[in-house]
Amino acid sequence: MIVEANTVKFDSIKLDSGATLAPVEIAYESYGRLNAAKSNAILVLHAFSGDAHAAGISHDGGKPGWWDNMIGPGKAFDTNKYFVFCTNVLGGCRGTTGPSSINPVTAAPYAMSFPVITIGDMVRLQRMLVDHFGIPKLLAVAGGSMGGMQALEWAVSYPDRVVTSLPIASTVRHSAQQIAFNEVGRQAIMADPDWNGGNYYDSKPPARGLAVARMVGHITYMSDDSMREKFGRRLRDKEEFGFGFDVDFEVESYLRYRGSQFVNRFDANSYLYITKAMDYFDLAAGDRPLAAVLGAASARFLVISFSSDWLYPSYQSQEIVRALRSMNRDVAYVELEANYGHDSFLVDVAEQANLVRGFLASTFERVA
Amino acid sequence: MTAETSKKHEALVQELLGRSDYTIIGEIIEPGSKVLDLGCGEGELLAWLATNKRVDARGVEISGSKVARAIARGVSVYQSDIDQGLADYPDQAFDYVILSQTLQETRHPQQVLREMVRVGRRMIVAFPNFGHWRTRLSMLVSGRAPRTKLFPYAWYDSPNIHFLTVQDFEELSAMEGWVVERRYFLSGKRKVRWMANLLTEVAVFQVRGK
Numbered sequence: 001m002i003v004e005a006n007t008v009k010f011d012s013i014k015l016d017s018g019a020t021l022a023p024v025e026i027a028y029e030s031y032g033r034l035n036a037a038k039s040n041a042i043l044v045l046h047a048f049s050g051d052a053h054a055a056g057i058s059h060d061g062g063k064p065g066w067w068d069n070m071i072g073p074g075k076a077f078d079t080n081k082y083f084v085f086c087t088n089v090l091g092g093c094r095g096t097t098g099p100s101s102i103n104p105v106t107a108a109p110y111a112m113s114f115p116v117i118t119i120g121d122m123v124r125l126q127r128m129l130v131d132h133f134g135i136p137k138l139l140a141v142a143g144g145s146m147g148g149m150q151a152l153e154w155a156v157s158y159p160d161r162v163v164t165s166l167p168i169a170s171t172v173r174h175s176a177q178q179i180a181f182n183e184v185g186r187q188a189i190m191a192d193p194d195w196n197g198g199n200y201y202d203s204k205p206p207a208r209g210l211a212v213a214r215m216v217g218h219i220t221y222m223s224d225d226s227m228r229e230k231f232g233r234r235l236r237d238k239e240e241f242g243f244g245f246d247v248d249f250e251v252e253s254y255l256r257y258r259g260s261q262f263v264n265r266f267d268a269n270s271y272l273y274i275t276k277a278m279d280y281f282d283l284a285a286g287d288r289p290l291a292a293v294l295g296a297a298s299a300r301f302l303v304i305s306f307s308s309d310w311l312y313p314s315y316q317s318q319e320i321v322r323a324l325r326s327m328n329r330d331v332a333y334v335e336l337e338a339n340y341g342h343d344s345f346l347v348d349v350a351e352q353a354n355l356v357r358g359f360l361a362s363t364f365e366r367v368a
Numbered sequence: 369m370t371a372e373t374s375k376k377h378e379a380l381v382q383e384l385l386g387r388s389d390y391t392i393i394g395e396i397i398e399p400g401s402k403v404l405d406l407g408c409g410e411g412e413l414l415a416w417l418a419t420n421k422r423v424d425a426r427g428v429e430i431s432g433s434k435v436a437r438a439i440a441r442g443v444s445v446y447q448s449d450i451d452q453g454l455a456d457y458p459d460q461a462f463d464y465v466i467l468s469q470t471l472q473e474t475r476h477p478q479q480v481l482r483e484m485v486r487v488g489r490r491m492i493v494a495f496p497n498f499g500h501w502r503t504r505l506s507m508l509v510s511g512r513a514p515r516t517k518l519f520p521y522a523w524y525d526s527p528n529i530h531f532l533t534v535q536d537f538e539e540l541s542a543m544e545g546w547v548v549e550r551r552y553f554l555s556g557k558r559k560v561r562w563m564a565n566l567l568t569e570v571a572v573f574q575v576r577g578k
């Protein structure tokens with residue numbers, strides 16, 4: 001399945017901060033066919049560093065999508081049955097308007113003049129696309145991590161537009177620890193002299209800072225177990241320590257490689273904006289308690305967490321479940337045994353796939 | 369439902385679920401009601417009730433792999449332990465709360481039953497009767513913790529931590545002021561007509577609060 005991203009342009013979007021962004025573009029990929037009743041649409045929502053390329057093989061880079069093991073013919077999100085689409089988030093750097101986009105007023109990249117965006121803004125832009133498609137109600141909104149935040153936001157902001165919501169390895173708000181890791185990433189970028197106050201688009205990007213930020217991120221996505229299994233204390237291409245500060249350990253080599261690769265595909269300013277949006281996200285930020293906020297949702301929920309995920313620990317998922325239960329909402333929840341830490345929802349998907357497949361099928365039967 | 373179709377129905381459920389207490393529960397539950405099954409395993413009963421009685425089915429189960437299989441078959445089950453799993457629910461959230469053959473495994477059975485009465489209009493409790501003559505005989509003759517068809521475990525690896533009899537349950541209900549609306553006493557697939565405390569293998573009670 002060779003796939004290609006499309007882009008839709010809207011005149012403007014009003015943001016939570018009060019600012020207006022005009023115009024605004026949203027990039028998306030889609031798989032499968034929308035049925036005549038438009039009742040089989042599933043919006044898949046990417047995590048922090050993902051993009052619209054969720055499935056299939058990209059026509060330019062030849063790369064599989066980030067959830068290709070979950071989306072496709074006969075897979076959990078079965079494209080023989082469902083119309084599945086995924087957008088790049090607002091503030092991103094993969095086709096949707098973000099800080100690296102050209103500001104039509106100045107004819108230069110927005111850089112740090114880009115308005116601060118929220119998870120709510122991302123979802124509002126997605127809703128504009130859903131309206132553009134003429135889809136009255138999404139069969140499912142589904143995603144892991146930051147994708148799960150959007151799935152929650154969808155369910156409470158547009159309750160009549162969502163049949164089911166699947167927040168996976170996610171939370172209703174970032175903890176101090178999660179904010180702290182994001183802040184380390186942001187500081188690494190901003191401490192790089194090449195960042196230059198965000199104005200680097202016509203010179204060198206802050207590659208070192210962005211790579212360090214990504215290295216920290218990768219550590220938080222894995223688990224002690226999975227790192228021990230994958231790297232242990234193995235040395236990289238050597239039998240003895242080098243007694244210097246070049247790469248000695250396999251894990252150092254891996255992190256450096258991942259860091260340097262990331263620089264090629266991700267914009268440092270997008271890193272700042274999107275992590276900020278995640279840190280600001282709080283489903284129950286106002287006066288209403290979480291249960292009242294989630295009680296406004298009418299969707300059926302499937303909440304999944306992973307035993308070894310210490311970045312988005314199970315207690316955060318259980319908080320969602322408890323609030324929904326206290327409002328007597330329809331919610332299924334399981335903590336899956338998986339060794340890969342937060343990354344489990346991307347890599348260890350066999351059981352997750354069975355859950356999602358059955359959950360979607362039983363819901364689709366009811367609405368179809 | 370005529371006696372004939374009722375019999376067929378019972379046979380079908382029996383075949384489907386293979387457990388006599390499920391048959392009774394299938395009979396009791398009114399169509400279209402809201403049902404919570406505690407310790408629902410892989411959601412077999414709930415899936416059957418959802419399909420055949422169009423109930424709004426929810427379940428609680430502690431084993432992650434069982435929860436996963438229940439969700440995969442389309443039932444809304446959440447992973448939790450029963451002793452704590454009910455606290456979040458508002459009062460009278462369900463028409464029926466089912467506890468099938470799990471009461472003897474809970475840490476605080478009285479607390480669990482009180483919670484069931486709080487969150488449900490009715491509770492259906494099925495449990496193996498420790499007062500069955502075979503259990504009594506096993507202990508009397510062997511002088512050891514009884515091991516029978518119903519209680520097959522050695523004392524050191526048994527999940528059963530609170531043993532109770534039909535009589536015990538009746539007394540607790542009276543003490544708590546609960547109303548026993550129906551009682552079914554089963555021995556294998558047969559209904560027990562007399563000396564329930566001695567002859568019943570599995571008892572099913574339908575109970576409501578004051």
